[in-house]
Amino acid sequence: MSIQSDALQGRQSDTPKRALQWVTLIGMLYLLLVSVSMIGSGFKWAAGDHAKELFEFASNPVAGLMIGIIGTALIQSSSTVTSIIVGLVAGGLPVEMAIPMVMGANVGTTVTNTLVSLGHARCKDEFRRAFTAATVHDFFNLFAVAIFLPLEIMTGFLAKISAWLVSPLMQADNLSLKSFNFIKPLTKPLVNGAKSVFDILPGSLGGIALVLFGIVLVIVSITVMGKLMKKLMVGKAREVLNGAIGRGPIHGIASGTLVTILVQSSSTTTSLIVPLVGTNVLSVRQVYPFTLGANIGTCITALLAATAVTGANAVFALQIALVHLLFNIAGILVIFGLPFLRDLPVKCAEMLAGCAVKSKMAVAAYLGVVFILVPGLVLSMS
Numbered sequence: 013m014s015i016q017s018d019a020l021q022g023r024q025s026d027t028p029k030r031a032l033q034w035v036t037l038i039g040m041l042y043l044l045l046v047s048v049s050m051i052g053s054g055f056k057w058a059a060g061d062h063a064k065e066l067f068e069f070a071s072n073p074v075a076g077l078m079i080g081i082i083g084t085a086l087i088q089s090s091s092t093v094t095s096i097i098v099g100l101v102a103g104g105l106p107v108e109m110a111i112p113m114v115m116g117a118n119v120g121t122t123v124t125n126t127l128v129s130l131g132h133a134r135c136k137d138e139f140r141r142a143f144t145a146a147t148v149h150d151f152f153n154l155f156a157v158a159i160f161l162p163l164e165i166m167t168g169f170l171a172k173i174s175a176w177l178v179s180p181l182m183q184a185d186n187l188s189l190k191s192f193n194f195i196k197p198l199t200k201p202l203v204n205g206a207k208s209v210f211d212i213l214p215g216s217l218g219g220i221a222l223v224l225f226g227i228v229l230v231i232v233s234i235t236v237m238g239k240l241m242k243k244l245m246v247g248k249a250r251e252v253l254n255g256a257i258g259r260g261p262i263h264g265i266a267s268g269t270l271v272t273i274l275v276q277s278s279s280t281t282t283s284l285i286v287p288l289v290g291t292n293v294l295s296v297r298q299v300y301p302f303t304l305g306a307n308i309g310t311c312i313t314a315l316l317a318a319t320a321v322t323g324a325n326a327v328f329a330l331q332i333a334l335v336h337l338l339f340n341i342a343g344i345l346v347i348f349g350l351p352f353l354r355d356l357p358v359k360c361a362e363m364l365a366g367c368a369v370k371s372k373m374a375v376a377a378y379l380g381v382v383f384i385l386v387p388g389l390v391l392s393m394s
Contacts, residue, residue, distance in 0.1 A: 080116020
């Protein structure tokens with residue numbers, strides 16, 4: 013009886029703690045919406061009508077791609093970077109310039125997986141499997157960029173499809189974003205309060221300060237949301253993971269999407285499966301579709317961020333969020349959907365893992381070249 017009563021008391025004591033965690037999670041979601049609004053307002057304040065000229069250095073699509081890679085590699089959250097990009101588009105950054113940045117965010121987020129795989133470095137077989145599982149996501153995203161960035165430059169298909177999807181919001185009064193504008197009354201007081209604080213700075217410095225403050229709040233809110241979602245949902249996420257992986261690619265992609273929506277981080281989702289592959293619980297080919305679902309699930313944050321945007325550029329903020337989703341869906345349909353492309357990421361990851369097992373310097377060289385050296389050189393030349 014005493015054991016049962018202790019267990020009951022333990023559950024009762026956990027209830028207020030979980031309730032507080034849920035309240036904090038809702039608060040962080042609100043902070044995310046406010047911070048994205050701040051970035052858009054601050055960018056518009058600082059750049060005025062010259063947003064395109066301000067980002068002229070990113071007019072080269074390859075340079076924009078590298079900005080996305082470096083930014084995400086440093087922050088280690090594609091959700092954070094895409095939310096910031098949504099805010100910049102809301103402030104006047106053209107959608108066409110933002111598209112390569114969104115593609116780069118997909119590549120930059122994969123650094124975490126590689127670092128997690130180093131935990132298995134003491135055992136060669138475990139490390140080979142773990143490193144392969146970590147980098148298969150890298151290679152898939154690199155191949156997706158290699159296919160779709162040139163295609164986007166030549167045809168603008170992502171910009172056109174996303175523009176078509178949001179066109180009803182521009183043409184029909186009853187479908188305009190203003191009719192769904194329940195967010196603005198919630199975010200406006202804090203945004204205006206921050207504006208009044210930074211208004212003491214001369215010229216455009218106030219706008220720049222507001223953008224930087226908004227970026228800090230985005231990072232804080234998404235970081236805290238990720239930690240809270242791990243605590244609140246990771247048990248359920250593991251149940252979905254164990255029940256769905258290995259039942260086929262459709263189940264794998266769907267479960268990867270669901271788990272990433274729950275934990276609000278593709279890095280968390282893909283890092284979760286690295287130890288499972290390293291310890292030979294699952295195979296690389298079993299978890300491959302799951303990592304693709306993580307690409308889709310991570311788009312939810314940018315779509316949520318877009319709901320915070322109001323005004324003339326609101327529809328473009330939604331458009332760039334949809335571009336992120338379309339890019340990830342197109343990558344799965346083409347690379348995973350075509351048999352002759354499907355195994356390329358796995359084979360490349362296996363080859364790189366073979367080099368990494370022979371020399372750990374291969375890991376450092378890979379991370380340095382892909383995420384630092386090449387992007388840095390391209391940006392310096394731009």
